[in-house]
Amino acid sequence: MSIKEDLMNKIINKTAVVGIIGLGYVGLPLAMESSKSGYKVIGFDIQEKKVAMVNKGCNYIGDVEDSEFKEAVSTGMLKATSNFEFIKQVDIILICVPTPLDKYQQPDISYVKSSTEAVGKYLHSEMLVILESTTYPGTTEELLLPILQEISGLKCETDFYLAFSPERVDPGNLKYKTKNIPKVVGGIGEKSTEIASAYYKGVLESEVYEVSSPKVAEMEKILENTYRNINIGLINEMAIICNKMNINIWEVIEAASTKPYGFQAFYPGPGLGGHCIPLDPYYLTWKAKEYNYHTRLIETSGEINNYMSQYILERSTKILNRFKKALKESNIIVLGVAYKNDIDDYRESPALRVIENFQNEGAEVQFNDPYIPVYKYKEKIYYGTELTKEILNKADLVVITTAHKKYNYDFIQKNSQFIFDTRNATKDVINRENIELL
Ligand SMILES: NC(=O)c1ccc[n+]([C@@H]2O[C@H](COP(=O)([O-])OP(=O)(O)OC[C@H]3O[C@@H](n4cnc5c(N)ncnc54)[C@H](O)[C@@H]3O)[C@@H](O)[C@H]2O)c1
Numbered sequence: 392m393s394i395k396e397d398l399m400n401k402i403i404n405k406t407a408v409v410g411i412i413g414l415g416y417v418g419l420p421l422a423m424e425s426s427k428s429g430y431k432v433i434g435f436d437i438q439e440k441k442v443a444m445v446n447k448g449c450n451y452i453g454d455v456e457d458s459e460f461k462e463a464v465s466t467g468m469l470k471a472t473s474n475f476e477f478i479k480q481v482d483i484i485l486i487c488v489p490t491p492l493d494k495y496q497q498p499d500i501s502y503v504k505s506s507t508e509a510v511g512k513y514l515h516s517e518m519l520v521i522l523e524s525t526t527y528p529g530t531t532e533e534l535l536l537p538i539l540q541e542i543s544g545l546k547c548e549t550d551f552y553l554a555f556s557p558e559r560v561d562p563g564n565l566k567y568k569t570k571n572i573p574k575v576v577g578g579i580g581e582k583s584t585e586i587a588s589a590y591y592k593g594v595l596e597s598e599v600y601e602v603s604s605p606k607v608a609e610m611e612k613i614l615e616n617t618y619r620n621i622n623i624g625l626i627n628e629m630a631i632i633c634n635k636m637n638i639n640i641w642e643v644i645e646a647a648s649t650k651p652y653g654f655q656a657f658y659p660g661p662g663l664g665g666h667c668i669p670l671d672p673y674y675l676t677w678k679a680k681e682y683n684y685h686t687r688l689i690e691t692s693g694e695i696n697n698y699m700s701q702y703i704l705e706r707s708t709k710i711l712n713r714f715k716k717a718l719k720e721s722n723i724i725v726l727g728v729a730y731k732n733d734i735d736d737y738r739e740s741p742a743l744r745v746i747e748n749f750q751n752e753g754a755e756v757q758f759n760d761p762y763i764p765v766y767k768y769k770e771k772i773y774y775g776t777e778l779t780k781e782i783l784n785k786a787d788l789v790v791i792t793t794a795h796k797k798y799n800y801d802f803i804q805k806n807s808q809f810i811f812d813t814r815n816a817t818k819d820v821i822n823r824e825n826i827e828l829l
Contacts, residue, residue: 398517402589405429410481412506417558418487419452420569426468428594434471445471478513490524498674507535511542516550523558525671527678531555531605547579554578554587555605557612563734573598577608616671622657624692630659641815661792661813662699662741664730669739700744719753724786727793728760735762742792743768761797780806791816
């Protein structure tokens with residue numbers, strides 16, 4: 392039996408052991424789906440705290456079902472470790488580590504590099520390696536392939552297989568989850584693509600779409616997120632113009648959405664947040680420079696989206712001015728620090744910059760978020776406040792930055808002096824006398 396057939400058989404009869412490096416928003420749901428479909432899973436993470444939580448059956452990711460998680464751990468289908476030597480025991484290894492930007496807005500690929508080196512050290516024949524972290528086109532071929540081949544002495548497509556498959560999970564999305572989002576797969580060669588596809592077909596309910604190379608898969612992921620980034624930039628600019636022209640942007644978007652083709656609705660807000668949309672396009676910007684190309688649209692969109700937190704400050708100042716109040720020493724409550732509604736993730740959240748801007752101008756700022764009681768930003772700890780009648784009433788201005796469904800907007804409207812709603816979260820509130828929209 393050839394190497395490929397042997398690994399393929401293990402994948403088909405579910406005797407392959409799956410390893411997942413990085414047990415975060417991407418890795419943990421994938422670990423769960425793999426174990427639910429019948430594969431034994433070993434999760435790897437450098438955070439001892441996460442490893443301990445997994446092994447105790449304590450779930451920490453909103454998209455993962457608590458009872459299913461407990462069962463996977465108690466039946467031995469899922470375990471975690473910080474000891475990378477266990478990579479020796481796995482047949483398939485998926486890399487799901489962070490890909491942030493450094494302080495110069497350049498790709499910080501160090502997490503991917505160090506995980507790949509760990510895999511290279513324990514790589515054995517009949518093994519499949521898949522990178523899921525979002526990254527610049529070329530990473531799998533130019534970074535992973537040489538590291539893996541050099542450290543292990545093994546040859547890709549002969550001894551082991553390597554592919555890129557972008558993760559598209561949308562935390563908090565109730566309809567589309569890891570299991571039913573179509574998966575794009577691009578291997579180093581045909582064998583890698585075929586074998587990686589077979590694994591995903593065994594785990595997911597969704598279509599698996601094969602492309603001709605890892606580069607195509609890497610680029611399509613960047614295209615998806617750049618498309619969102621730029622369209623949000625466009626609608627934020629539209630919101631600024633609409634406000635100047637006294638036109639309700641939200642009504643405009645609703646009207647445009649009646650067109651059955653050629654228009655997709657995007658919504659304005661205080662800026663971009665999360666680990667993906669604000670960062671991923673800059674992976675392309677950086678790579679494009681190698682080809683002497685400057686990504687103009689990405690930069691312009693970034694400028695507009697980054698300006699939004701400053702714009703919130705300017706609009707808030709004008710609102711307070713109408714009430715003959717200065718921003719300095721005003722009492723402001725910011726509602727929602729998560730970067731989007733109904734989740735507990737505040738990475739890159741624009742609300743953090745909005746709060747910082749208010750503080751820099753001498754306002755007394757409090758925040759509330761039903762999902763985030765406390766957060767850390769630039770080495771400073773921020774503690775949330777309760778959302779009582781008294782606290783709302785005392786505030787000169789309530790600024791809604793995240794449209795959490797948990798909020799009772801009627802209660803907020805009734806008990807607030809004035810609300811600046813940057814998300815149209817209060818759209819169903821009947822009395823809107825004391826509400827101004829972005
Ligand atoms: N969060 C999302 O919505 C989302 C969606 C699609 C794609 N992505 C991409 O997926 C990747 C992972 O994102 P995430 O949100 O899951 O990140 P995360 O921060 O939630 O999880 C990453 C995990 O990797 C661990 N880690 C870091 N370095 C490691 C190493 N060398 N070895 C082992 N573990 C290590 C961290 O401790 C952490 O637990 C990123 O490239 C991101 O752009 C994220």
